[in-house]
Amino acid sequence: MQFAFEDLTADQVTARLAVFTPLTESVRDLVDATIRTEVDPDAIAEAHALITRATALLRARQLDGPYGVRFTPDGIGMPWGNAAIGLRNPIAPPMVIENRGPAGAHSDFVLGAAYEGPPGLVHGGVCALLLDQLLGSAAGADGTPAFTGTLTIRFRRATQLGPLHGEASVSGLEGRKKFARGSLSDAEGVTVEAEGVFIIPAAAAEDGR
């Protein structure tokens, strides 16, 4: 696993996002339309042809592999390809995490048709995906790297598609293990709870002594 550096100023990061965010948002909108469309096969074929042209334009120059995670020299993180929070990844809602340190990472977001499992409900596995990211953010907020060891998800009740709130915080530290807890909730309260055990690599633990 390797993090990459890009020599960008904060202004350049903002300018780059201004280019890519509208494109990514348009693909998120297309994903929703693809699931919900009821137009006839001719219109489907016409849309398909436009999408193929758009993809060819974008692939004229591209990365060899996945996006990775990049940092500026000032330490601005650009996890733009991330499946949960990636600003350049159309499958990410994206969850924008407000991170106030280990005491609490939180986010408000809306999940639509693309995140469905049972009819009208958020896929339980999507709840797990978002909670994994939230707990990982809380666990990593002190700057010590930590990898998820175990994640336990308790489904209290069904989570309706729509506006949701997620939060997580560090609940304990024991040797090279960090413990974090979190939950998703709708307007009526908590729907899913999570507990995670995060492992601090031996090298990082020694640095911290």
Added chain:
Amino acid sequence: MQFAFEDLTADQVTARLAVFTPLTESVRDLVDATIRTEVDPDAIAEAHALITRATALLRARQLDGPYGVRFTPDGIGMPWGNAAIGLRNPIAPPMVIENRGPAGAHSDFVLGAAYEGPPGLVHGGVCALLLDQLLGSAAGADGTPAFTGTLTIRFRRATQLGPLHGEASVSGLEGRKKFARGSLSDAEGVTVEAEGVFIIPAAAAEDGR
């Protein structure tokens, strides 16, 4: 939560998939291109305009809400909007589950740039999403409905993006609880393990007596 019925024959289901599968595949390809593109802002704007046109075509007639889960009178399930297995959902890999009953649900699939977490690796939460679906398939294979109560994910080692195998099976039954286990693996063996507890609704448990 409500399942819908559609009066379609098996041939009509196949014909419908023949229309929607190429469209959905083209959007999956666009998602990947959106993450990996390095073209200049003019080309981005041109692609954006094509995508917006495609979305408008598809939205000319559409469902009011999410896709839901539908069945034919013959019991053919069409969970086409599902975030993990939905054939009409571009965010689903899609995982195609071969389900040989409670003894073993399994699937081979390939994860690309859209499923990234740490650089080059599958997002831990995506592993959780796919395992949730696999365990749920195994737990539901006997026809008794069951809802996920608890899901525990153990990350043994990093999962590289690329070809993967997933499997799950029912490991026990205790009153109204079904237990299932599963794993994801790459060419070198298991990377992530999962255990799930599934709850059979009281009404369904009575039917089974």
